[in-house]
Amino acid sequence: MKSKEFTTTNVYWESFRTFFKIGMFTLGGGYAMIPIIEEEVVNKHQWVKKDELLDLIAIAQSCPGVFAINISIFIGYKLNKVRGAVVTALGTALPSFLIILAIAMFFHQFEDNRVIAAMFKGIRPAVVALIAVPTFNLGRQAQLSRFTIWIPIASALLIWLLGVSPIWIIITAGLGGYVWGMLASPSPSKGGDDLIDNSKKSMQ
Amino acid sequence: MTTARRACNEQMIYLYLFITFFEIGLFGFGGGYGMLSLIQHETVEHWHWMSASEFTDIVAISQMTPGPIGINSATYCGYTAVKNAGYPMPMAILGSLTSTFALVLPSLILMVLISRMFMKYMHTRTVESVFQGLRPAVVGLLAAATLLLCTPDNFSTPHENPWQFFISCFLFVSAFFGVKVMKINPIRMMMYCALAGLLLFY
Numbered sequence: 001m002k003s004k005e006f007t008t009t010n011v012y013w014e015s016f017r018t019f020f021k022i023g024m025f026t027l028g029g030g031y032a033m034i035p036i037i038e039e040e041v042v043n044k045h046q047w048v049k050k051d052e053l054l055d056l057i058a059i060a061q062s063c064p065g066v067f068a069i070n071i072s073i074f075i076g077y078k079l080n081k082v083r084g085a086v087v088t089a090l091g092t093a094l095p096s097f098l099i100i101l102a103i104a105m106f107f108h109q110f111e112d113n114r115v116i117a118a119m120f121k122g123i124r125p126a127v128v129a130l131i132a133v134p135t136f137n138l139g140r141q142a143q144l145s146r147f148t149i150w151i152p153i154a155s156a157l158l159i160w161l162l163g164v165s166p167i168w169i170i171i172t173a174g175l176g177g178y179v180w181g182m183l184a185s186p187s188p189s190k191g192g193d194d195l196i197d198n199s200k201k202s203m204q
Numbered sequence: 205m206t207t208a209r210r211a212c213n214e215q216m217i218y219l220y221l222f223i224t225f226f227e228i229g230l231f232g233f234g235g236g237y238g239m240l241s242l243i244q245h246e247t248v249e250h251w252h253w254m255s256a257s258e259f260t261d262i263v264a265i266s267q268m269t270p271g272p273i274g275i276n277s278a279t280y281c282g283y284t285a286v287k288n289a290g291y292p293m294p295m296a297i298l299g300s301l302t303s304t305f306a307l308v309l310p311s312l313i314l315m316v317l318i319s320r321m322f323m324k325y326m327h328t329r330t331v332e333s334v335f336q337g338l339r340p341a342v343v344g345l346l347a348a349a350t351l352l353l354c355t356p357d358n359f360s361t362p363h364e365n366p367w368q369f370f371i372s373c374f375l376f377v378s379a380f381f382g383v384k385v386m387k388i389n390p391i392r393m394m395m396y397c398a399l400a401g402l403l404l405f406y
Contacts, residue, residue, distance in 0.1 A: 023270070023271050023272070023275075024270055024271070025270060026270055026271065026272075027268075027269075027270050027391060033272075059318065059323075059326050060315070061235070062233075062326075062335050063233075063311075063314060063315065063318070064229065064230055064231055064232050064233050064310065064311075064314070065229050065230075065232055065274075065307075065308075065310060065311035065314065065315075066229075066232075066236070066239070066272045066274035066275055066307065066308070066311065067235055067236070067272065068271075068272040068275075069272065069274075069275065069308055069311045070311050070315050073311060073312055073315035073316065073319075074315055074318075074319060077315065077316055077319040077320075078319070082316055085312060085315065085316055085319075086312065089308055089311070089312055092272070092275075093271075093275050093304060093308055095270065095271055096269070096270070096271030096272060096275040096276050096279060097275065097279050097300070097301075097304050099269050099270065099271065099276075100265070100266070100269060100271075100275075100276050100279040100280050100283075100300070101279060101283065101297060101300055103265055103269065103280075104279075104280055104283040104284065104287075104296075104300065105283075105293060105297075107265070108287065114406060115402060115406065117405075118401050118402050118404075118405040118406040119398040119399075119401045119402050120261055120264070120398075120401065121368065121372075121401045121405045122371075122375055122397040122398050122399070122400045122401015122402065122404070122405065123261075123264045123394050123397050123398050123401060124257060124260045124261070124264070124358040124359075124372070125358060125359060125372040125373070125375040125376035125379065125397070126264075126375055126376070126379035126393055126394050126396075126397035127260050127263050127264045127267070127353070127394070128260065128350060128353045128354060128358060128376055129375075129376045129377075129379035129380040129383065130263075130267065130379065130383060130390050130393070130394070131237055131240060131263070131346060131349050131350045131353065132346075132347075132350040132380055133380060133383045133384045133390075134237045134346060135343060135346040135347045135350055136384065137384075138234065138237075138238075138339075138342060138343045138346060139343045141339075142339040142340050142342075142343055144340055144343070148340045149340075151337075151340035151341055151343075151344060152340050152341065152343035152344035152347060153344065153347075154344065155340075155341045155343075155344025155345060155347075155348065156344040156345075156347035156348040156351065159241070159245065159344070159345065159348035159352070160347075160348045160351040160352060163249060165245060165246075165250070166231070166241050166242045166245050166345050166348065167227060167231045167242065169341050169344065169345060170231045170233060170338065170341060170342075170345075171231070172341075173337040173338050173340070173341030174334045174337055174338050175337070176337045177333045177334045177335065177336045177337020177338060178330065178333055178334045178337065180333060180336070180337065181329060181330065181332070181333020181334070181336065182333070184333075
């Protein structure tokens, strides 16, 4: 364990500072942070090795929640267990929180300003487009086929037209994937979960 | 917003904010944008804490400021929800604290549990097949968020204000192609559209 080489308070402070910086200086959210996280966590502080970080990134991406927070919790936990995780999560969230709070407190005063109002009239359609773009990018990443293309279409229509909560869609889709996985490839051994990739992982 | 709903909101708004954003943190798959569809559904469609255009403005500001878009929009939504319910600023700050904390809490619990005992299961076929089902659904969530934000609030209507409607559609299409095809930085694209808005709508 690397953390034993440092004095404990030092690591708390260092990890807080590092993730505060990561939260503070990354524009454009989650994935833009990856190179900065790698630079800080792997190269500068050597809290984890590079391939370990890549593995953590893959898991943090597939888990629910904010990606940057997830990855900071993984690193924090590695350093100082639950307390370390709280410290790094706080470090990542705090800059966002403070900056947005400052903007929110002052934006309400400018809302009725004609210049600001006109600018936001132009920005709103662009924001809708900015949400449309990752729809297509994610669609390509999900490698939709003729047999799966109905899933996003049906989910979108259920939410849009019938007002179904996206949470139900998520739960149904997760369960559906699980059941489909069971039916498509029934595992011969009932006891342990077949650790397909795990053997590959332990080789590293 | 109906008065009945507002009255019930006022009593319990912090509890509802907490539950709502905890759920969003727990089920928010697919990164910041995937989470947006949940936030939009809960705060605009379900609780009527804000209008579609207020939400769109929050997304715009969350995108333009540093930090993860999920944290930014949760903080802002918490603030706006309490503010819109008619409370003074300190109460609104407490609202943003509640929503941000509630959003991070499920991550904290889940990631610690994974670190502690489930790390080795993350690569099993069972978990893999769950994600296999989730991935296409998240695409649908994003599509729904896009469709739900195509409102008269954001685009106006050909009937009400044909000039704004036409320009809005034009800005939508150009922003889409600008970011998707020409790979223009999203923040820069929003700045261009803000400039266009200033010139055309002022």
